[in-house]
Structure formats: C-alpha cells, structure tokens
Amino acid sequence: MQELTPMMQQYMEIKQKVKDCILFFRLGDFYEMFFDDAVIASKELEIALTARDCGNNEKAPMCGVPYHSAHSYIAKLIEKGYKVAICEQVEDPKLAKGVVKREITRIITPGTFIDESFSKANNFICCVARVENSFALTFVDISTGEMYACLVENDVQKLINEIGKYAPSEILVSSSDTEMYEVVKENYNTFIQKIDFIDIDKCYELINTHVQIATVDNKIALSVGNLLNYLVETQKISFNYIKKFEFYKVQNYLQIDLNTKRNLELTESIITRSKKNSLLGILDEAKTSMGSRLIKKWLERPLIDVVEINRRLDAVEELYNNFPLLMQIEGLLEGIYDIERLSSKFAYKSINAKDLLSLKKSIEVLPRLKELLGEFKSHLLKELYDNLDTLEDIYTLIHSSIDENAPVSLKEGGIIKEGYNEDVDRLRNISKNSKELLIQYEEKERNLTGIKNLKIGYNKVFGYYIEVTKSNYSLVPDRYIRKQTLANAERYVTEELKRLEDEIVNAEQKLVELEYELFCEIRDKVESQIDRIQKTASCIAIIDALCSFAHIAIDNRYTKPTVYLGDRIYIKNGRHPVVEKMIGHGNFVPNDTELDNNQNRVLIITGPNMAGKSTYMRQVALIVIMAQMGCFVPAEEAQIGIVDKIFSRIGASDDISSGQSTFMVEMSEVANILKNATPKSLIIFDEVGRGTSTYDGLSIAWAVLEYVADKTKIGAKTLFATHYHELTELEEKIPGVKNYRVDVKEEGKNIIFLRKIVRGGCDSSYGIHVARLAGIPEEVLQRAEQILKKLEEADINRKEAKRLRREIKREFTEQIEFFSYKKDEIIEKIENIDILNITPIQALNILSELKHEIIKAKERQLL
Numbered sequence: 126m127q128e129l130t131p132m133m134q135q136y137m138e139i140k141q142k143v144k145d146c147i148l149f150f151r152l153g154d155f156y157e158m159f160f161d162d163a164v165i166a167s168k169e170l171e172i173a174l175t176a177r178d179c180g181n182n183e184k185a186p187m188c189g190v191p192y193h194s195a196h197s198y199i200a201k202l203i204e205k206g207y208k209v210a211i212c213e214q215v216e217d218p219k220l221a222k223g224v225v226k227r228e229i230t231r232i233i234t235p236g237t238f239i240d241e242s243f244s245k246a247n248n249f250i251c252c253v254a255r256v257e258n259s260f261a262l263t264f265v266d267i268s269t270g271e272m273y274a275c276l277v278e279n280d281v282q283k284l285i286n287e288i289g290k291y292a293p294s295e296i297l298v299s300s301s302d303t304e305m306y307e308v309v310k311e312n313y314n315t316f317i318q319k320i321d322f323i324d325i326d327k328c329y330e331l332i333n334t335h336v337q338i339a340t341v342d343n344k345i346a347l348s349v350g351n352l353l354n355y356l357v358e359t360q361k362i363s364f365n366y367i368k369k370f371e372f373y374k375v376q377n378y379l380q381i382d383l384n385t386k387r388n389l390e391l392t393e394s395i396i397t398r399s400k401k402n403s404l405l406g407i408l409d410e411a412k413t414s415m416g417s418r419l420i421k422k423w424l425e426r427p428l429i430d431v432v433e434i435n436r437r438l439d440a441v442e443e444l445y446n447n448f449p450l451l452m453q454i455e456g457l458l459e460g461i462y463d464i465e466r467l468s469s470k471f472a473y474k475s476i477n478a479k480d481l482l483s484l485k486k487s488i489e490v491l492p493r494l495k496e497l498l499g500e501f502k503s504h505l506l507k508e509l510y511d512n513l514d515t516l517e518d519i520y521t522l523i524h525s526s527i528d529e530n531a532p533v534s535l536k537e538g539g540i541i542k543e544g545y546n547e548d549v550d551r552l553r554n555i556s557k558n559s560k561e562l563l564i565q566y567e568e569k570e571r572n573l574t575g576i577k578n579l580k581i582g583y584n585k586v587f588g589y590y591i592e593v594t595k596s597n598y599s600l601v602p603d604r605y606i607r608k609q610t611l612a613n614a615e616r617y618v619t620e621e622l623k624r625l626e627d628e629i630v631n632a633e634q635k636l637v638e639l640e641y642e643l644f645c646e647i648r649d650k651v652e653s654q655i656d657r658i659q660k661t662a663s664c665i666a667i668i669d670a671l672c673s674f675a676h677i678a679i680d681n682r683y684t685k686p687t688v689y690l691g692d693r694i695y696i697k698n699g700r701h702p703v704v705e706k707m708i709g710h711g712n713f714v715p716n717d718t719e720l721d722n723n724q725n726r727v728l729i730i731t732g733p734n735m736a737g738k739s740t741y742m743r744q745v746a747l748i749v750i751m752a753q754m755g756c757f758v759p760a761e762e763a764q765i766g767i768v769d770k771i772f773s774r775i776g777a778s779d780d781i782s783s784g785q786s787t788f789m790v791e792m793s794e795v796a797n798i799l800k801n802a803t804p805k806s807l808i809i810f811d812e813v814g815r816g817t818s819t820y821d822g823l824s825i826a827w828a829v830l831e832y833v834a835d836k837t838k839i840g841a842k843t844l845f846a847t848h849y850h851e852l853t854e855l856e857e858k859i860p861g862v863k864n865y866r867v868d869v870k871e872e873g874k875n876i877i878f879l880r881k882i883v884r885g886g887c888d889s890s891y892g893i894h895v896a897r898l899a900g901i902p903e904e905v906l907q908r909a910e911q912i913l914k915k916l917e918e919a920d921i922n923r924k925e926a927k928r929l930r931r932e933i934k935r936e937f938t939e940q941i942e943f944f945s946y947k948k949d950e951i952i953e954k955i956e957n958i959d960i961l962n963i964t965p966i967q968a969l970n971i972l973s974e975l976k977h978e979i980i981k982a983k984e985r986q987l988l
C-alpha cells in the first residue's frame with residue numbers, strides 16, 4: 126500500500142468497501158476503473174484497456190468512460206449481472222489540498238437502476254422476510270415511488286405466485302435465511318441478494334423518517350424497513366417521495382397463479398416472450414406510460430369486489446358511448462409525459478430544465494382534461510374530476526421562470542426566462558451588449574466632464590480605462606483614478622467603470638451561476654409540491670386506463686359484461702381476444718359458454734387436435750379476467766358470477782430448466798389446483814394425464830375429474846379438454862358433468878374444422894387427419910393408418926379379454942365355497958392374469974382350466 130501513489134491509495138481504500146462492485150472512480154470528466162475491474166469492464170464494455178502509473182514504477186490496468194455517457198455503460202454492466210459503485214469527487218478540485226476528496230455516492234443494481242430512457246414498464250425491487258408462519262413481501266419501484274406490501278401464508282407456491290406478479294429485477298432475502306435464498310433462486314432467474322436484516326425498531330425508525338406510512342404490523346414493517354434500509358444505504362438519498370404505499374390482502378383480488386398467467390399468455394406470449402400477442406398487448410392502448418403501468422397492474426390483480434368492478438365498467442361504458450369526448454381526452458393524454466417518474470428525478474437531484482418544461486406541457490392540458498371529465502356522470506369519472514388537481518400554480522411558476530429553449534445542461538445558462546429575475550436580465554444584457562454599454566458610459570462621461578474626445582479603451586494590464594488628452598487635464602474630475610501616463614494622454618479608471626468592467630468580464634460566469642441558483646430554487650419549489658404531482662399522475666393513469674378499455678371495446682366490438690355475485694358464467698358468442706385479433710375478426714367462430722355450480726359444473730370438451738379446444742377454454746378464462754378488471758369483453762353478452770381464483774393446467778409447458786420431467790411438472794400443477802381450488806374457482810384442464818402411459822393417464826384424469834366435480838370435495842366450475850373419450854361416460858355418472866365437442870366435418874381423408882362447440886362427446890381423435898394437414902408424408906400416414914387398424918383390433922381383443930376375466934371372476938366367486946384345496950394356487954393364478962395383454966383364446970383357456978379345477982373340487986367334495 127505504501128508504494129502506491131496517494132490517489133491510488135485512496136482508490137484502494139474505497140474499493141475495499143465495495144469489493145463486490147465494479148468501481149466507477151471519478152477523475153475529472155471520466156469515470157476510471159482500475160485493476161481487475163478494468164480488465165472485466167474493458168471486456169464487457171468493449172473499451173480499450175490501458176494502464177496508469179500507480180507508484181513504485183508499477184502500472185495499474187485501467188479503462189474509463191466519459192462522465193456524460195456513463196449511463197449507457199452502467200446499464201450494460203447491470204444487464205450482465207454486475208453491481209456498479211459510483212465514486213464522485215466531493216470537493217472542488219481547485220480548493221483541494223492534496224488528493225481530491227472522493228466518496229461512494231451510489232451503488233447501482235438491477236433494482237436500483239433508473240432507466241433514463243424512460244421505458245414504460247415498472248422496475249420493482251422486492252424484499253422477502255419470513256416472519257413466524259408467513260412471508261412478508263414488499264415491492265418498490267424507486268423510479269415511480271410506488272410501494273406495495275402483502276403477507277403470504279407459509280406456502281412456497283403462493284410466495285412464488287405473488288412475487289411473479291411484479292417480476293422484480295432484484296430480490297432481497299435475509300443473509301441468515303439460506304433456505305429462503307435457495308427457494309427464491311430455484312424459482313426466479315433474477316438478481317438475488319443476501320442482506321443483513323436490521324431489527325424491528327430500526328425498521329420502524331426508517332419507516333417513520335422516509336415513507337411515513339400509516340401503521341403497519343410488525344411483519345410488514347420488517348420487510349418494508351429492511352428494503353428501505355438497503356435503499357438508503359446504497360442510494361444515499363431520502364425516500365420520502367415514496368407516497369404511494371399500499372398494503373393489500375392477496376385474497377381481496379382474483380388470484381391467478383404463475384403457471385396460469387403464463388398459460389393464458391396474460392402479459393407475454395409463450396412463443397415470442399413479448400407483450401405482443403398477449404392479453405396485455407390487446408388491453409394496453411394507453412397514451413401515457415402511467416396508464417400502461419396501471420393496466421398491467423390491473424391485469425396482475427383483477428378485482429373480486431363487485432362494486433369496484435362495476436364502477437370501472439360504468440366509467441368505461443360512459444367513455445364508450447361518448448366517442449367524440451373519448452377522442453378529445455385521448456388527444457390530451459398524448460401530450461402528457463411520465464410525470465410519475467419525476468419524483469425520483471427530484472430525489473436524485475437529476476431534474477433539468479427540460480424535465481420542468483415537460484411537466485409544464487403536461488400540466489398545460491389538465492384544465493381542459495378536467496373540463497371534459499366534468500361532462501360525465503358515472504361515479505368513478507366524477508370522482509376523478511373532483512380529484513384531478515390541475516396544478517395551475519406549478520404551471521405559472523415554470524412558465525414564468527424557465528426559458529422554452531432551455532438546454533439540458535445546467536452549466537451553460539440560458540435556463541431562466543427573460544422577465545423572471547432582474548439580475549438575470551441585467552447580466553444577460555451586459556454580456557450581450559457590453560460594447561453598447563461602454564459606448565453609453567463613454568457618452569455619459571463626455572457629457573458629465575465636458576471632455577469631447579474622452580474615450581474608453583482596454584488593455585490587458587489595466588482592463589478598461591478612460592483616456593483623456595493633455596489639453597483636457599484641467600477638466601478631469603477628482604473621482605478619476607490615474608492609472609497610466611502616456612506622452613500626450615493620461616489613462617484613468619473610475620469606481621463605476623471598475624464595476625462595469627467587473628460586470629462585463631464576469632457577466633457570463635455570474636449569469637450561469639445565478640441561473641443555476643434560481644433553477645435550484647424553482648426546482649425545490651416544485652419538489653415541495655411533489656405529493657400533488659403524484660396524485661395528479663395517479664388520476665391521469667386511471668383516466669388513461671379507462672380510456673384504453675373504452676377504445677379497445679370500440680375497436681374490437683366488445684360488450685359490457687354483467688358482473689355479479691351469483692355463480693353463473695354465461696357467455697353468448699364469446700371470442701378469444703388475442704386469436705381473434707391475429708386471424709381477423711370475421712374469421713373467428715364465436716362460441717357460447719354456460720357454467721354454474723350445479724347442472725353445468727364440469728364441461729368435458731372433446732374434439733380432434735387443432736379443433737380449437739384450448740382456444741375455447743382460454744377464451745372463457747380471459748373473458749372472466751377482463752370482466753373482473755372492469756373491462757368490456759369479446760362476446761355478444763356476458764354474465765359473470767365473481768370468480769375467486771383461476772387455475773389452468775395446460776399441456777406441454779414442461780420446465781426443462783427446473784430439471785423436472787414433463788409429467789412431474791404436470792402432476793405438481795394438478796396437485797396445486799386440487800389443494801387450492803374452491804367452489805368459486807374456475808379451472809381449466811387441458812389434457813390432464815397426457816404426460817404418462819395411456820392407462821395411468823386416463824385413470825388420473827378420471828379421478829381428478831371426479832374430485833373437482835364432487836361438491837363435497839371442490840365442486841369448482843371446470844373446463845376439461847381431453848382425448849380420453851372414455852371420460853365422456855362420466856356425464857351419465859356425475860350430476861353437473863356435461864359433454865361438449867368442437868365440431869368437425871369429415872370429407873374423405875380430410876377434415877374441416879368448424880370451430881363450433883356443440884353438445885355431446887367425440888369418439889375420434891382424427892389424429893392422422895391432422896397429421897395430414899400438417900404435411901406429414903403420405904407414406905408415413907398410410908403406415909400410421911395400418912398401425913391404427915391393428916391397434917383398434919387389439920383394442921377389441923382387449924375388451925373381449927376383459928369381459929372374459931369378469932366372467933372368470935364371477936364363476937370363481939360363485940364357486941368359491943367348493944375350494945378347499947388348491948385355493949391359494951388358483952387365487953394366485955387369477956391375480957397373475959395379465960388382463961391387458963391377454964388374448965381371448967388365452968382367457969378362454971384359463972376359464973376352462975378353472976372350470977376343470979372347480980369340477981374336480983366339486984367331485985372331491987361329493988366323494
């Protein structure tokens with residue numbers, strides 16, 4: 126250490142504190158990285174690796190990025206899984222004695238990275254605390270100031286579901302809870318950090334200083350407090366701008382587990398993994414980022430409160446019915462910036478004049494927006510009208526103070542508007558008109574002294590001076606201070622000229638300083654009103670989301686559902702919102718649905734591959750979700766009895782990465798459904814049992830169906846698509862089970878998909894027909910047809926064998942009293958019959974053998 130240069134010593138001391146981070150060490154206009162950090166960063170960022178003397182004739186590997194463009198480099202490192210520590214110069218290098226003082230000002234991780242490109246989506250960081258027999262979860266988006274917290278009962282599956290709603294980019298767990306770390310790591314491919322938890326008193330202290338949220342219980346406080354502690358320690362700012370705290374109960378919303386969310390492609394398409402072709406892609410026509418984020422939140426947490434759902438639906442209906450007004454409101458929303466995110470910019474002091482101008486532009490439309498809202502009668506729109514603060518005072522402040530063409534940089538001047546501050550105007554005038562001012566002063570002095578040829582000059586030694594020729598010496602007033610004598614003239618300065626010079630020379634610099642000072646004042650004034658801005662942002666988000674719902678309802682011909690507390694789900698001519706959009710409205714065949722907790726509890730849906738079974742079942746779930754979000758639905762009519770949970774088990778979503786087999790994944794999903802479904806739930810089973818051998822699969826599917834249908838067990842509304850035609854027998858056996866099939870028309874070797882759901886079961890899979898459609902070579906298809914024929918024959922044989930065995934058993938039971946000898950032997954014989962693989966001839970042989978034994982036994986008894 127001793128051989129290092131003083132600056133390198135300082136570097137090493139700081140680096141010691143952030144060993145797990147790449148240290149961005151500020152040197153003038155650059156952030157430099159040294160030693161291993163430099164080697165890693167130069168590789169990851171593809172920048173040149175150089176070296177710098179670090180003392181003792183040694184060179185340290187070094188690379189650097191310019192201060193102004195550091196953000197994009199940091200973003201790259203974060204994306205690659207690194208943590209970045211920012212170390213700034215905290216004193217003016219000109220005033221520094223020795224090495225400039227430097228300190229770590231921020232540690233950036235995926236959850237604390239603020240995307241300056243302002244991507245629309247939230248970026249959540251989550252803290253999981255295990256408390257007694259539950260998990261306390263807190264989620265914060267530090268860019269928007271939203272904070273949500275909830276308690277989840279001690280069930281890992283539920284914990285995963287809840288975390289999944291927010292898709293946090295960083296998760297914090299206690300360093301003493303290794304098990305929790307492993308659970309989270311297994312389930313989330315995200316940045317997970319172990320942190321040392323602080324005690325509950327310290328948690329409350331932090332909550333009181335920063336977020337000042339209303340009373341929270343100890344469990345929640347532990348998770349909120351630890352999250353805050355982490356944020357404060359790494360960001361070194363105050364989080365008192367986090368005002369939108371919401372503690373919610375998971376069971377107060379429609380619960381959709383992570384698999385179901387994925388299967389139904391709620392927020393992203395399974396194939397493209399993008400928002401496009403997902404339900405969110407359809408629903409989100411929001412004009413602002415705030416609206417987009419809110420729609421996603423509503424989709425993650427649809428409601429179960431009928432009153433609140435209907436408030437949203439009524440508002441959407443009013444907007445839907447007032448197309449011209451809707452268009453006007455949307456037009457205004459287009460001009461609104463992401464003002465929700467300004468709060469964090471204020472907190473990080475990274476606000477610039479352009480941000481304030483964007484805020485002004487956003488506020489500019491608010492009075493008109495409010496006026497338009499005033500036209501509506503529905504409860505929610507009226508409430509929004511009442512709550513919308515049009516922030517006129519903030520508008521006036523920014524409008525009067527910030528120049529329309531202000532630059533982004535705060536160091537260049539040109540920020541403050543003319544007329545806002547006299548000193549700024551004067552300084553600006555001085556720097557602009559310095560020549561003019563000197564001429565004016567010259568003129569003034571000529572008049573005052575009567576020296577007609579008096580002139581103002583400039584040299585580097587004295588600066589500005591007044592020159593008086595010899596002949597006029599007698600007219601020189603006492604206030605003139607002599608500075609230089611020439612052959613024929615004297616040069617003077619005056620107090621006023623000195624002041625003028627001072628102003629002219631320093632005007633530029635002073636102007637920049639004064640403008641910056643005034644800007645900070647204005648910024649602080651606006652910041653003091655951040656609560657109001659955030660409330661306005663929330664109103665705008667709701668208005669935008671409702672408009673988006675009305676807009677898509679008009680565009681896609683959706684209707685207002687009736688949402689009520691009953692148990693019936695009735696959908697007339699329902700459509701799948703995403704498939705319909707992909708294939709075109711006219712090409713989609715609509716279908717009806719009738720589900721309740723009595724006669725229509727379980728619908729068994731059969732039909733060939735590709736017929737549209739999955740589409741149909743998913744459309745029912747999506748319509749329910751949309752309705753409970755307060756959105757119109759793709760149907761001619763819909764009556765939706767509130768659903769508490771939606772589950773889906775849809776084939777082929779095996780998770781190779783988790784190391785589980787397809788069948789194992791399938792069964793754990795089914796187990797989760799059977800454990801958690803209630804009579805108020807809606808379940809979608811798509812081909813349960815497909816992942817294992819036919820008979821195992823069939824028996825599992827059968828038993829699962831019986832269990833969900835049984836009112837004493839679950840009795841949930843269920844849609845059950847299957848290729849096991851045997852299951853259609855259940856319609857006869859279990860009340861409330863109904864068979865439906867997706868109809869097809871057979872034309873020779875081809876089938877035509879009608880996509881229509883009709884009553885009754887389907888007894889053919891048409892697998893080979895579908896294979897033909899998919900382009901399997903004819904030769905293979907013909908061979909498949911031969912095999913199918915053989916299998917069908919074998920199946921008939923198997924059925925015959927079964928019948929025979931039943932006969933054997935009956936015979937055996939009837940005659941059992943005669944068995945006194947060889948009884949065990951015969952029982953063993955019967956049990957060993959491989960009933961599924963036995964041919965009718967073999968069965969007959971066994972039967973006759975048995976009969977023979979029986980006859981012998983009888984004879985023996987008679988003897």
Ligand SMILES: Nc1ncnc2c1ncn2[C@@H]1O[C@H](COP(=O)(O)OP(=O)(O)OP(=O)(O)O)[C@@H](O)[C@H]1O
Nearest residue numbers: 712713714715733734735736737738739740741880
């Ligand atoms: N009602 C409909 N109207 C028009 N096209 C439809 C309809 N339903 C489904 N389709 C089309 O049929 C395709 C296949 O549908 P889907 O995947 O639902 O069939 P499936 O019966 O579940 O098949 P499999 O049993 O092979 O899983 C869809 O991708 C869609 O393009």
